[in-house]
Amino acid sequence: MSDPVFPDHLVDLQRASTAAWVEVEQHRKTVDAKRRREAAGGVVDEHRPWGSVPLRPWTDAEDARHAELLDAARAAAEELRQGIRDAGLDGGYTVTQGLKDAARA
Numbered sequence: 001m002s003d004p005v006f007p008d009h010l011v012d013l014q015r016a017s018t019a020a021w022v023e024v025e026q027h028r029k030t031v032d033a034k035r036r037r038e039a040a041g042g043v044v045d046e047h048r049p050w051g052s053v054p055l056r057p058w059t060d061a062e063d064a065r066h067a068e069l070l071d072a073a074r075a076a077a078e079e080l081r082q083g084i085r086d087a088g089l090d091g092g093y094t095v096t097q098g099l100k101d102a103a104r105a
Contacts (some may be wrong), residue, residue, distance in 0.1 A: 017076040021073045
């Protein structure tokens with residue numbers, strides 16, 4: 001069976017959704033790395049990145065930026081889902097995985 005072919009606009013929506021979620025994750029990783037550095041006096045123990053170090057809470061600015069990025073990611077995901085419905089596709093595994101593969105190509 002051949003791979004499904006998707007309209008360019010759906011592939012673009014998949015890329016936008018993926019990029020938005022990558023931004024959310026990158027922000028979380030950046031904030032958490034900063035919190036770990038601060039907790040360790042500026043030095044992260046590279047041999048124990050899983051270590052239990054008490055971290056400060058997220059700042060209001062970090063939290064607000066995270067919420068903003070989450071809202072953008074949710075909106076991009078909803079737009080993708082609507083595009084899939086508008087194209088008459090079911091949004092099942094084959095469509096979801098096919099779009100992800102097409103977006104990576």
